[in-house]
Amino acid sequence: MITETNQACDLVIFGAKGDLTKRKLLPALYRLEKSKKIHKDTRIIFSGRANWSTKDYIIVAKTAIKNFLNEEIDSVIWKKFVSRLHFCNIDFCELLHFFRLKEILQKKKNIIIYYCAVPPNTLNAIFTGLGNANLNVIPARIVLEKPLGICLETSKKINNQISKYFLESQIFRIDHYLGKESILNLLALRFANSFFFHNWDNKIIDHIQITVSEEVGIEGRWNYFDQMGQMRDMVQNHLLQILTILAMDQPKNITSESIQYEKVKILRSLNPIDINNVHKTTVRGQYCSGMIKGKQVPSYLEEYGANKNSNTETFVAIKVYINNQKWFGIPFYLRTGKRLAQKYSEIVVFFKKVPINLFKNSNLELSQNKLIIRLEPNTNIKFNIFNKTPGLDREYQLENSQLESIHLYKKYSKNLIDAYERLLLESMRGVKSLFVCRDEVEAAWKWIDPIIDGWKKMKNNTPELYISGTWGPKNSDLLLARNNHFWHKFN
Numbered sequence: 001m002i003t004e005t006n007q008a009c010d011l012v013i014f015g016a017k018g019d020l021t022k023r024k025l026l027p028a029l030y031r032l033e034k035s036k037k038i039h040k041d042t043r044i045i046f047s048g049r050a051n052w053s054t055k056d057y058i059i060v061a062k063t064a065i066k067n068f069l070n071e072e073i074d075s076v077i078w079k080k081f082v083s084r085l086h087f088c089n090i091d092f093c094e095l096l097h098f099f100r101l102k103e104i105l106q107k108k109k110n111i112i113i114y115y116c117a118v119p120p121n122t123l124n125a126i127f128t129g130l131g132n133a134n135l136n137v138i139p140a141r142i143v144l145e146k147p148l149g150i151c152l153e154t155s156k157k158i159n160n161q162i163s164k165y166f167l168e169s170q171i172f173r174i175d176h177y178l179g180k181e182s183i184l185n186l187l188a189l190r191f192a193n194s195f196f197f198h199n200w201d202n203k204i205i206d207h208i209q210i211t212v213s214e215e216v217g218i219e220g221r222w223n224y225f226d227q228m229g230q231m232r233d234m235v236q237n238h239l240l241q242i243l244t245i246l247a248m249d250q251p252k253n254i255t256s257e258s259i260q261y262e263k264v265k266i267l268r269s270l271n272p273i274d275i276n277n278v279h280k281t282t283v284r285g286q287y288c289s290g291m292i293k294g295k296q297v298p299s300y301l302e303e304y305g306a307n308k309n310s311n312t313e314t315f316v317a318i319k320v321y322i323n324n325q326k327w328f329g330i331p332f333y334l335r336t337g338k339r340l341a342q343k344y345s346e347i348v349v350f351f352k353k354v355p356i357n358l359f360k361n362s363n364l365e366l367s368q369n370k371l372i373i374r375l376e377p378n379t380n381i382k383f384n385i386f387n388k389t390p391g392l393d394r395e396y397q398l399e400n401s402q403l404e405s406i407h408l409y410k411k412y413s414k415n416l417i418d419a420y421e422r423l424l425l426e427s428m429r430g431v432k433s434l435f436v437c438r439d440e441v442e443a444a445w446k447w448i449d450p451i452i453d454g455w456k457k458m459k460n461n462t463p464e465l466y467i468s469g470t471w472g473p474k475n476s477d478l479l480l481a482r483n484n485h486f487w488h489k490f491n
């Protein structure tokens, strides 16, 4: 069992040149340095095929941090940060190259953490190389990035490959949404507040909407994205994580085991979607050109490196039911897409209408109370209620108002922590509660695979086009309209 430790670590990052390392890991590590969260003797060893020296890599790292961190680099912090950096040239297919890494690691007795920021097809070579060089022994840990595979079978394959060399307790699977402050707050909202705790099931709630919309396109990642699509890239992990946290029963405590146990129960209770119901319960879209923030952007098929016949979806909307006592009959709507009108993530919980309307003569028809949880940006929580309009009218007149919204993190804005900062730190501490277990990943694929398969088998399986800068394809609205529901409008 790995326990929290303040011990010095050797953090080995495989994929030194990659997009994730440059955009997320390097800036996050620099910020951790700045907040003095990294042990003084911790080393950070970047590894990849490039024939670089540590000096060469420091230049690469500085450029990446400058490009992707919205702040000036402080020379004192930089000096300290640079003193930790090493570069180790490894071709992952060359077993003997891992002994170069061993040589560096053996110079200290630090806890070793391997972070695999590499495409899934290189993972097995890394596991084997580490195993062969005997670099896998406890207390070493290994961090895996999502997506783990592209279906249940490939995910199992990776899990089986890694389990030859590492125990489950050594494996940390990342879904960076679990490191976001606003997602962590969902647990507090649900389980620390008796009002929400007691009003969170199909007796009170009518339906729930989860939207994760993005303005970006595929950011030069055509090859990766075209294999994945929005379903594998976003729904299989981020959206299902949000859904399970919202729907799960109260865990026994807030340890990783208890939370994961409850989340897996939800994943296994999701109503199956396959060729028989996929056309009624899902919508796939692909963006064509349009305007984002006043700028013309190309269609998906015009992106750099595109295969002009690609059928890959960049938008997904799904209606899903959870087959358990608590949620029976309640639709959960998930929606996510690239090149949409606005970048934001939000959960809207619609409560049932009161059974009898005493205020029939009001100018306002009684509708549903809504709890609006804005995850990003401007994280806040609003509750829509009806009030009596003040005045001398004999009849009650009602108005729709919002209980004071809480701008959750305004007072902390300077110290807000990026998800990768938190997750890197947790992996160095050896705390697993914000990581995803094997059962979760596999249960998620088990539900996702028949949907993708259903799409393939549909007579017309081309995604519906939508104009960049809009809210996605028309059928996304129809999906809800069939149940007399409507997407909550962004405001």
Ligand code: BG6
Residues within 6 Å of the ligand: 214, 216, 233, 234
């Ligand atoms: C990643 C996906 O996991 O999440 C990207 O691979 C996506 O395609 C990104 O853009 C969104 O993350 P965030 O934190 O910006 O919502």
